Amino acid sequence: HPLEDDDLLREILLRLPPQPPYLLRASLVAKRWRHIATDPKFLRRFRVHHRKPPLLGDFSYEDGRLSFRSTLDLPYRIPPDHFPLQLQHHGREPWTLVDCRHGRVLLINSEMRQVIVWDPLTGDRSLLSPPPAFDDMHTAAVLCAAGEQGHAHGACHSSPFKVVVVDSCEHGDETVVFVSVYASETGVWSDLLSTTLASMGIAVGNRSTLVGKTLRWLLLMSNNILEFDMDRQTLAVIKRPPGVRSDDSAWIIQADDGGVGFSALSCPHCQ
Numbered sequence: 178h179p180l181e182d183d184d185l186l187r188e189i190l191l192r193l194p195p196q197p198p199y200l201l202r203a204s205l206v207a208k209r210w211r212h213i214a215t216d217p218k219f220l221r222r223f224r225v226h227h228r229k230p231p232l233l234g235d236f237s238y239e240d241g242r243l244s245f246r247s248t249l250d251l252p253y254r255i256p257p258d259h260f261p262l263q264l265q266h267h268g269r270e271p272w273t274l275v276d277c278r279h280g281r282v283l284l285i286n287s288e289m290r291q292v293i294v295w296d297p298l299t300g301d302r303s304l305l306s307p308p309p310a311f312d313d314m315h316t317a318a319v320l321c322a323a324g325e326q327g328h329a330h331g332a333c334h335s336s337p338f339k340v341v342v343v344d345s346c347e348h349g350d351e352t353v354v355f356v357s358v359y360a361s362e363t364g365v366w367s368d369l370l371s372t373t374l375a376s377m378g379i380a381v382g383n384r385s386t387l388v389g390k391t392l393r394w395l396l397l398m399s400n401n402i403l404e405f406d407m408d409r410q411t412l413a414v415i416k417r418p419p420g421v422r423s424d425d426s427a428w429i430i431q432a433d434d435g436g437v438g439f440s441a442l443s444c445p446h447c448q
Contacts, residue, residue, distance in 0.1 A: 187213055187222075195227040198253045236260075236282055236297075238274035243284075245297075260297040275383050279321035279333045283340065287314045292340060292359075294319055299334050307342045308357050308366050317342045318385040318392050320407075322360065337362040341392060341405060343381050351375055354396075356405055356412055370412040374401065386429040388437050393429050402429070 190213060193199040200223070204214035213219055224230065234247040234255060243262050247255035262282075264272050270288035277283065284293045292305040292314075307314060323336035340359040345352055355371035374396070381403060382395040394403045396414070404413045418439065432438035 183209070183213065186210070187219060190214060190219070191223055191226055195223075195229075195231045196249070196253065197231070197233075230280075236274060236277055238272060238284070241271050243274065243282075262295055262297075262302070264293075273383070275316045276318050276385060278319055278387065279338070281319050281321075281333070281338060283317055283319040285314050285317050285342075287312075290314070292317060292342065294338060294340060294361075296334055301334070303361065305340060305359055307359075308369070310355065310369060311342055311344045311357070312346075313344060315343050315345060315381040316383045316385065316394065318387070320387060320392075322362065339407075341385075341407075343394065343403070345381060354381065354403060354412070354414070358407075358410075367410075370405075370410065372403075372412045372414055374399070374414055382428070384428050386431065386437075388429075388431050388435070393437065395427065395429060 186209075190200070190203055190210070193203060200214050204211040232248050234245055234249070237244050237246070241264070243264065245255070245257050245260050247257070249255060264284070270286060272284045272286045272293070274282070274284050280296060280298065282295045282297060284295070285291070290306060290311065292307060294303040294305065296302070318341045320339055320341075321333040321336050322339045323333060338361045341356055342359075343354065343356050345354045347353075352374045353371050354374065355369045357369050358367040359365070360367075376399060380397045382397050384394070386393050390406060390408045392405045392407065395417075396403055400417045401414045402417055404415055405411075406413075428440055430438045430440050
């Protein structure tokens with residue numbers, strides 16, 4: 178029988194849809210199927226084959242509570258309380274959910290000067306304290322630091338990660354924006370990188386966008402974008418394209434061709 182050939186069975190299972198229920202149900206057919214479907218080498222091939230993992234849902238943080246909303250259809254929809262995270266804050270300022278990327282969630286609390294990196298699937302969490310210069314963290318970003326060839330982002334639970342924190346301060350009529358990078362492999366924060374803008378009253382938007390190896394943030398109340406090149410370790414400010422709004426209703430996106438694009442909400446339309 179063809180399915181008695183392990184190599185052929187691997188190729189068949191490899192082509193199942195990437196949503197978790199399909200591979201799970203296949204693993205229940207027989208012990209041999211389960212052995213293949215749970216084999217780490219096969220799972221790496223499965224992730225590389227599909228490249229982009231399926232979206233399970235999204236998180237929001239409101240009224241001091243982190244909420245999860247599943248995007249899967251019934252009967253595979255994940256209950257809202259499936260990913261619990263208890264957060265404590267001792268001051269008036271609540272935690273802020275600032276990023277979710279490569280399977281990890283990132284929250285910051287500027288008053289407590291703390292950063293939480295949380296993996297919802299494994300429950301692992303890391304509590305970090307940024308360098309002393311970050312008195313009032315504007316925002317931060319998290320990303321997988323795995324660099325091996327063929328790594329498919331999304332199932333990065335055992336991979337190292339990096340956290341980029343962003344802050345700014347005013348000197349005279351200028352604004353200095355600076356960043357520092359935490360590497361989980363070393364447990365060390367990098368030296369500060371900074372850049373100066375010849376204007377005041379500028380804030381860094383919460384949402385970061387990763388395109389290639391570069392993180393980008395909109396600079397609110399200005400016509401600029403903050404760019405941080407992770408490979409070159411350079412921080413720069415560039416002009417927004419004409420017509421892109423300078424408030425928080427616009428955000429940077431990755432375009433279909435892999436380049437940088439923009440999306441703006443202008444009720445009742447998104448363009």
